[in-house]
Amino acid sequence: MVHADAAKFAPDVTKEQAYEQVLDQAEGLFFEQRNWVCNLANTASLLWHAYKSLPAPSNQVNWAGFYTLDPQSRPGKPQLILGPFSGKVACQTIPFGRGVCGTAAATATTQVVGDVDAFPGHIACDGDSRSEIVVPIVVVPSAGSGGGEGRVVAIIDVDCTAPDGFDDVDRLWLEKLARLVAESCDWP
Amino acid sequence: MVHADAAKFAPDVTKEQAYEQVLDQAEGLFFEQRNWVCNLANTASLLWHAYKSLPAPSNQVNWAGFYTLDPQSRPGKPQLILGPFSGKVACQTIPFGRGVCGTAAATATTQVVGDVDAFPGHIACDGDSRSEIVVPIVVVPSAGSGGGEGRVVAIIDVDCTAPDGFDDVDRLWLEKLARLVAESCDWP
Numbered sequence: 001m002v003h004a005d006a007a008k009f010a011p012d013v014t015k016e017q018a019y020e021q022v023l024d025q026a027e028g029l030f031f032e033q034r035n036w037v038c039n040l041a042n043t044a045s046l047l048w049h050a051y052k053s054l055p056a057p058s059n060q061v062n063w064a065g066f067y068t069l070d071p072q073s074r075p076g077k078p079q080l081i082l083g084p085f086s087g088k089v090a091c092q093t094i095p096f097g098r099g100v101c102g103t104a105a106a107t108a109t110t111q112v113v114g115d116v117d118a119f120p121g122h123i124a125c126d127g128d129s130r131s132e133i134v135v136p137i138v139v140v141p142s143a144g145s146g147g148g149e150g151r152v153v154a155i156i157d158v159d160c161t162a163p164d165g166f167d168d169v170d171r172l173w174l175e176k177l178a179r180l181v182a183e184s185c186d187w188p
Numbered sequence: 189m190v191h192a193d194a195a196k197f198a199p200d201v202t203k204e205q206a207y208e209q210v211l212d213q214a215e216g217l218f219f220e221q222r223n224w225v226c227n228l229a230n231t232a233s234l235l236w237h238a239y240k241s242l243p244a245p246s247n248q249v250n251w252a253g254f255y256t257l258d259p260q261s262r263p264g265k266p267q268l269i270l271g272p273f274s275g276k277v278a279c280q281t282i283p284f285g286r287g288v289c290g291t292a293a294a295t296a297t298t299q300v301v302g303d304v305d306a307f308p309g310h311i312a313c314d315g316d317s318r319s320e321i322v323v324p325i326v327v328v329p330s331a332g333s334g335g336g337e338g339r340v341v342a343i344i345d346v347d348c349t350a351p352d353g354f355d356d357v358d359r360l361w362l363e364k365l366a367r368l369v370a371e372s373c374d375w376p
Binding site for chain 1: 191192194195214217221223225226229233234237247253256258259260270271272273274275276277278279281282296313314315317
């Protein structure tokens, strides 16, 4: 298989169909491969090419990628660190609770922000970004290991140069993708 | 600082000037940050946007990124695993010695390939790629630690849809970048 074909999206697909292809292709790429860097790198590429195949505002996405829990976080001060992405150069670290990414990580809840400039503490890595969706990737301990609280290991972050670039369809499918990624990788 | 500005290249720069900016920006981004995933992710983005600012054939680069030494390699069978990149979905693992990337890793020498289809054992991750440059990232033990052999920890891989997309300028500057990256990151 020529791997690049996984990032080919037909020009007339709906947003639902594009996300469905992302999930199908991701699941195939994760088969017998649990390295988180490798899997997030390919997933960022899949997301980027999916958005670019869609009509506006989705094709105005200017950043799609991941931040993960920084192993160098100080005790009691968790922070995110930049992971694989497609787009322009980005901020390296983000404290939990700061901006859209930090809020999603600290609260373990998806943030859909129609106007990033109105979001308290927004971190402007790219002044062109107008809206953003951030979805936490939560690893839930298996019942066999005693269960317990979920752990935020990473976030999916997507930025758009159009306001209100994301809706409930994005939320629904990116949350599905987050669950797939959470269970398909070995996390540090 | 708005980080995305680091990926802005003037439209009339020469290839030397674009690479010089990549190195300058990378050095700035690596300041007080030695996380290899974070640093390689931003470097892949810098390279991608540098190539896109240049005339042909450089602007026909269709993949720019990294493979690293796979921690899951079997004893005596080292392999590369996909790291951060810009471009379409790519092959996850490559054995040392196989194709252009595997040859650069096994021999610790840069490979400049004008026609990938003529390279023995070429792995076609993307059928559109026509030429390729692969530069090993070698960590050299410090004299203080007793010196010794260099260790290939990763490779820089850049693909182009034009034949003969890379020349000695690319080799010179990507080898400089490889040395900077080697000494600026903590490798697993």
